[in-house]
Amino acid sequence: MLEVKQVRKEYHDVLQTVTAVDIDSLIIKDGEQVALVGPSGSGKTTLLHLISGLMTPTVGEIIVDDISISDMPETCRDIWRAKTIGYVFQKLNLLGSLNILDNLLVAMSFANSIPKRERQQWASQLLDQVNLSHKTAKFPHQLSMGEQQRVAVVRAIINKPQLILADEPTASLDQDNALLILKMLRQFARESNSILLVSTHDQQIMNEFERIYSLRQVKKGVS
Ligand SMILES: Nc1ncnc2c1ncn2[C@@H]1O[C@H](COP(=O)(O)OP(=O)(O)OP(=O)(O)O)[C@@H](O)[C@H]1O
Numbered sequence: 001m002l003e004v005k006q007v008r009k010e011y012h013d014v015l016q017t018v019t020a021v022d023i024d025s026l027i028i029k030d031g032e033q034v035a036l037v038g039p040s041g042s043g044k045t046t047l048l049h050l051i052s053g054l055m056t057p058t059v060g061e062i063i064v065d066d067i068s069i070s071d072m073p074e075t076c077r078d079i080w081r082a083k084t085i086g087y088v089f090q091k092l093n094l095l096g097s098l099n100i101l102d103n104l105l106v107a108m109s110f111a112n113s114i115p116k117r118e119r120q121q122w123a124s125q126l127l128d129q130v131n132l133s134h135k136t137a138k139f140p141h142q143l144s145m146g147e148q149q150r151v152a153v154v155r156a157i158i159n160k161p162q163l164i165l166a167d168e169p170t171a172s173l174d175q176d177n178a179l180l181i182l183k184m185l186r187q188f189a190r191e192s193n194s195i196l197l198v199s200t201h202d203q204q205i206m207n208e209f210e211r212i213y214s215l216r217q218v219k220k221g222v223s
């Protein structure tokens with residue numbers, strides 16, 4: 001279960017303080033699938049970063065399976081994140097110097113959740129599901145944006161995480177591929193009873209979800 005309790009995240013610069021996220025309470029149970037919506041700048045990416053422990057809140061607490069993320073020492077948090085969280089970044093963050101298969105193998109070696117001898121086969125199986133089995137030896141810059149996005153989605157689920165956070169995972173995809181990716185994320189989450197939280201602007205994607213969590217526009221104040 002994911003609990004976001006009275007969490008606020010402020011960004012400070014010389015001229016102003018931006019309250020990027022201000023949430024009283026958000027609870028998502030295991031197996032629940034939620035669309036995270038809100039206008040550009042409403043804090044979707046910030047919230048996903050907070051939940052993954054990549055960023056800490058200014059105030060408040062984020063609890064995953066009874067563990068408070070901000071209480072974890074940073075080294076524990078990195079291992080915990082690799083094992084527990086599957087993250088599709090808005091900017092994808094594939095490693096440019098590694099080919100597609102190696103990008104996936106590195107993600108698996110960080111988490112160490114999949115037995116070594118099964119890793120290559122598991123990567124091929126997932127790449128096949130997104131019609132990319134012919135691209136394993138290519139480097140990210142040799143793939144289209146949509147193909148890179150599909151690799152990023154495969155990387156996010158490859159360690160069988162309990163919590164899948166996807167930041168506009170279908171933004172560079174045509175309608176068919178967007179639905180393919182969403183189907184894959186949802187099916188994986190269902191089979192492993194994982195939480196799926198997907199930020200999106202796409203009405204067709206939103207319509208697929210039973211639960212929608214909306215963020216409001218951020219508040220700006222003079223510091
Ligand atoms: N590093 C930062 N420093 C200062 N302000 C920031 C920083 N990152 C984000 N912000 C501000 O915080 C607010 C929320 O940004 P965030 O990226 O979380 O929004 P978003 O909902 O993901 O937007 P989009 O739909 O465009 O991706 C915005 O007003 C943004 O300008």
Ligand SMILES: [Mg+2]
Nearest residue numbers: 044045090167
């Ligand atoms: Mg964003």
